[in-house]
Amino acid sequence: MDAKRREFMVHVAQGTAVAATGAMLWLYMLRQEARAHPFALRPPGALPEQDFNAACIKCGKCVNACPYDTLELAAAGGDLPIGTPFFIPRDVPCYLCPDIPCMTACPTGALSPELKDINDARMGLAVIDLENCLSWRGLRCEICHRECPLKGKAITLETHPRPISKHAMFYPIVHSDACTGCGICEKACPTDEAAIRVLPHKMVQGRIGEHYRLGWTFDTEITQDFRPAQPAAPSAPPAAAPKRAPGMDYLNEGGL
Amino acid sequence: MNAGEELRQEALASIEKIRRRTFAQRLWSWRYILLRRICQFGILLMFFGTAHWGWQVAKDVPLLTGNLSAAKFIGLIPLADPFAVLQIVLTGHVLQTEVLLGAAIVFTFYLLAGGRVYCAWVCPVNLVTDLAAWLRMRLDIRPIFHINRSVRYLMLAAALVLSALTGVAAFEWVSPIGMMHREIIFGLGLGFIALLAIFLFDLLILKNGWCGHLCPLGAFWSVVGRHTAQLRVRFDASTCTHCGECARVCPEPQVLNLKRIEAAGFVYSGECSNCGRCSPLCPEGSLAFDWRPLIRAHNARSGKAGSRVN
Numbered sequence: 027m028d029a030k031r032r033e034f035m036v037h038v039a040q041g042t043a044v045a046a047t048g049a050m051l052w053l054y055m056l057r058q059e060a061r062a063h064p065f066a067l068r069p070p071g072a073l074p075e076q077d078f079n080a081a082c083i084k085c086g087k088c089v090n091a092c093p094y095d096t097l098e099l100a101a102a103g104g105d106l107p108i109g110t111p112f113f114i115p116r117d118v119p120c121y122l123c124p125d126i127p128c129m130t131a132c133p134t135g136a137l138s139p140e141l142k143d144i145n146d147a148r149m150g151l152a153v154i155d156l157e158n159c160l161s162w163r164g165l166r167c168e169i170c171h172r173e174c175p176l177k178g179k180a181i182t183l184e185t186h187p188r189p190i191s192k193h194a195m196f197y198p199i200v201h202s203d204a205c206t207g208c209g210i211c212e213k214a215c216p217t218d219e220a221a222i223r224v225l226p227h228k229m230v231q232g233r234i235g236e237h238y239r240l241g242w243t244f245d246t247e248i249t250q251d252f253r254p255a256q257p258a259a260p261s262a263p264p265a266a267a268p269k270r271a272p273g274m275d276y277l278n279e280g281g282l
Numbered sequence: 283m284n285a286g287e288e289l290r291q292e293a294l295a296s297i298e299k300i301r302r303r304t305f306a307q308r309l310w311s312w313r314y315i316l317l318r319r320i321c322q323f324g325i326l327l328m329f330f331g332t333a334h335w336g337w338q339v340a341k342d343v344p345l346l347t348g349n350l351s352a353a354k355f356i357g358l359i360p361l362a363d364p365f366a367v368l369q370i371v372l373t374g375h376v377l378q379t380e381v382l383l384g385a386a387i388v389f390t391f392y393l394l395a396g397g398r399v400y401c402a403w404v405c406p407v408n409l410v411t412d413l414a415a416w417l418r419m420r421l422d423i424r425p426i427f428h429i430n431r432s433v434r435y436l437m438l439a440a441a442l443v444l445s446a447l448t449g450v451a452a453f454e455w456v457s458p459i460g461m462m463h464r465e466i467i468f469g470l471g472l473g474f475i476a477l478l479a480i481f482l483f484d485l486l487i488l489k490n491g492w493c494g495h496l497c498p499l500g501a502f503w504s505v506v507g508r509h510t511a512q513l514r515v516r517f518d519a520s521t522c523t524h525c526g527e528c529a530r531v532c533p534e535p536q537v538l539n540l541k542r543i544e545a546a547g548f549v550y551s552g553e554c555s556n557c558g559r560c561s562p563l564c565p566e567g568s569l570a571f572d573w574r575p576l577i578r579a580h581n582a583r584s585g586k587a588g589s590r591v592n
Contacts, residue, residue, distance in 0.1 A: 045436065045440075048440070049440055049444065052440065052444060052452065052456065053444065053448065055455070055456050056444065056448050056450060056452060056455050056456065057448075059455045059456070060448070060450045060455060076449065077375065079449075079450050080370065080373040080374070080375045080449050080450055080451070081370060081373075081375045081377070083351045083352045083362065083363075083366050083367070083370060083381065083451075083454070084349075084351050084454060084460060084464065085348040085349050085351045085352035085353065085362075086333070086348055086349050086464065086467065086468050087347050087348040087352065087353070087354065089333070089468060090332065090333055090344065090347040090348065091347070098468070098469070099464055099468040099469070100471075101464075101465060101468075101469065101470065101471020101472065101473065102461045102465070102471040102472045102473035102475075102476065103471050103472025103473070103475070104471055104472075107455075108455060108460075108461070109351075109454070109455075109460060109461075109464055131347065131354075132378075133348075133352045133354075133360060133362065133378060133380040133381035133384060134352070134370065134375075134377050134378055134380075134381045135375075135376070135377060135378040139378070
């Protein structure tokens with residue numbers, strides 16, 4: 027009886043060991059694969075990377091639906107999470123179809139149907155290498171600005187006088203509130219390596235702390251009772267403190 | 283001659299019948315295998331043609347978009363892999379109706395046809411593993427070790443548990459099946475290395491190693507078709523001579539336990555993939571595809587006829 031019991035216990039231990047080893051290997055492979063690649067540009071409407079990885083069923087219907095062959099499915103062994111759609115703007119950018127066929131084709135909602143207007147897509151953000159941008163170097167280029175589907179909003183041209191010539195410099199500036207990350211600018215950029223390129227927001231965008239008060243912006247209300255460390259107790263009576271900082275009234279009221 | 287010897291002679295006579303088939307008879311006995319290849323390649327071709335040559339049934343109505351994970355037929359009928367959908371649901375993601383409907387359609391189909399019909403008639407990896415099994419038989423390669431065929435159910439459970447734990451569909455992210463059909467339809471990657479590994483494993487290490495022992499998708503479909511499959515191989519015990527040739531060609535020989543299937547009247551196991559190897563080979567016609575509701579009546583009739591002869 028005891029020998030039988032021992033044998034049984036050994037069997038259980040062996041089975042557990044095999045199962046645990048297998049599961050660890052499997053988990054490791056999953057981690058390797060699903061590790062969100064920092065440079066992956068997803069089709070319009072894609073959920074945040076982690077949700078996207080969970081929801082995407084890897085069917086490639088978005089790839090089928092794209093009329094410009096922009097999208098590709100990541101192959102096994104590549105850098106991107108296996109089987110998920112992505113695009114490389116320098117090869118083929120997203121041409122922002124107004125009917126968003128890729129999103130419409132998505133059966134799972136990994137490309138969220140909440141995206142109603144293609145101009146609200148935020149696939150990435152264009153950033154300019156100021157040292158190698160022809161315009162910033164002083165030449166007249168502005169190709170990215172002219173090609174931008176949202177020119178005047180996503181990319182604007184600013185003029186800047188320069189000392190050695192009477193011709194002004196015209197340099198492009200990207201605005202994150204309008205840039206869709208379509209990458210048409212990156213495709214169009216005439217430099218050998220694109221001087222403007224689209225990157226995922228989290229790779230390029232900073233975030234200032236909430237405690238910074240930009241007193242000169244129109245919609246920032248400056249109050250004395252700003253306490254970032256301690257949120258106001260819900261039961262506290264409304265503060266009777268003055269709404270504006272003393273000494274600032276003359277600016278807000280336009281008098282001087 | 284005693285009864286045992288008589289039975290032995292009967293069985294040997296059956297084997298002799300198989301050996302003496304003419305070439306035409308041999309070809310005819312491969313009919314299901316040929317049909318399966320047409321079906322497997324046809325499905326891949328429809329996906330490929332739609333993706334690369336813009337095949338459509340009408341203007342702007344593509345024939346078959348997507349792949350075996352999720353697809354849309356003639357722009358109307360959604361299709362989806364219920365196992366993939368189940369994994370995604372377990373990650374906690376709320377799915378859209380389209381993919382749920384597609385999974386329900388596919389699920390219902392296999393519920394009635396027999397779950398593992400997918401394995402033999404649709405799955406592209408079957409092309410690789412069948413080739414390995416055929417070569418293995420040709421080269422007469424002995425197994426290195428055996429593993430329990432129920433390991434696949436452990437793999438199935440692990441896929442579901444890991445999906446819930448990691449938040450990504452655990453099998454879909456490592457599936458050689460997914461790699462194969464994606465890479466055929468959407469372009470090559472390194473997935474063929476995984477397939478090569480499966481091929482070598484099946485050829486040199488374990489017979490029917492992947493499909494018959496490990497694949498969690500096959501395990502899923504085994505469970506699905508178990509009690510509801512309507513298309514099954516009926517077994518007519520009154521004509522069987524127990525020659526065993528069916529079990530020799532069967533990739534899942536445990537489903538051909540003659541005592542048990544005699545009691546049921548048909549190959550009832552969910553692990554039978556309706557691959558159509560045994561039935562055309564059977565020299566006595568004891569095994570044949572039939573609709574489940576008709577099987578009992580058929581066997582009762584033939585049992586009576588058989589006893590009259592004896």
